[in-house]
Amino acid sequence: MNHDLQRLQPYPFEKLRALIADITPNPALRPISLSIGEPKHPSPPFVLEALANNLDQAAVYPTTAGLPQLRQGIADWLTQRFQLKSDSLNPATQVIPVNGTREALFSFTQALVQRDPQGLVVSPNPFYQIYEGAAFLAGVEPHYLACDTSNGFIPDFEQVPAQIWQRCQLLFICTPGNPTGAVIPLATLQRLIQLADQYDFVIASDECYSEIHAPDRSGPVGLLQACAAMGRDDFARCVVFHSLSKRSNLPGLRSGFVAGDASLLGPYLQYRTYHGCAMPVQTQLASLAAWQDEAHVEENRRQYQAKFDAVLDILGDIMDVQRPDAGFYLWPRTPIDDESFCKRLLAEQNVAVVPGRYLSRDVDGYNPGAGRVRMALVAPLDDCIEAAQRIRQFLGSLTP
16 A cells, blocks of 8 residues: 555544544533534525436536536636636636545645655645645645734745745645635735745645625635736636535535646646546536525525624633634634543533644644634534533633
């Protein structure tokens, strides 16, 4: 077997299962999970109908590049959402449908990175664990940039030494961030593009939470939008990853896309023809229906806003927690260490959350996730309210 497989760490939820293996949740309370970021709002009925109406397409081999109408629909959505110049995005060469962004983030890294013991994949810390595993299995090292209160949960890119940028082949950014919800500003994205030009690396922007934001605010800026504002309509060295999982409550559809620099996506598409990951035609047609509708996304935002309002109203005066820029996570500090907090909260209140240290890595003795937990407000509103009330009661029991 590939010896680099030994370098992969257990996924956060494997660590969580091991942590709570000997914990008996309070049997007097029904379980409420705020641990896994799996949307629980209903999937849009019209998307499921499109899927059902095209099940006969299961008899058809799908192409790796995807249906032209899906690529066009994605290009239209990107153009409208991120204020791109009309027709600046070529759906034939700059858009590739993918089976969820997890597989695309991983496979893009394998296709892009040149094996080099000195090579680096740079990412935020905390981070989505796929970034790290993709680096190891591509034959390079991950390099972590701490995100904490000192930098507003956005890496301080100006403090990165030149020798790190010189070794960097791929920079992962996540905006809005998972788990912090922090949104990278336009000026920072444009500075990263300048750094990519200077040091010849590629930026991969994971924007899967971009459509979960306050209903009365504009959506977070994206990397392609930053390119367009600089007049870079070729999107050189830039690719973005989007998904229907969070935007449209369709995590089981496994549907997303990669878009950006055609000179990168051409070879990546060739890689994918060997990778064997073409999206089924019926899934593509259902995905097109989702990308062409915004009404269900607006309703999704309204529901998340209601949950943030209710939960923060309950916890805001007793816990160090802030409303994120976007996304559906809370990232509060804990008054005791995060592992003990999770174990005791489950045992006493039957509420599950994730220790922040499981989403981060120790660098020089510092883990920016330690002393925090991630709470995913994906459960129904009433469940989120009850969970917040239980957490408040739990916190009260910790106060001398």
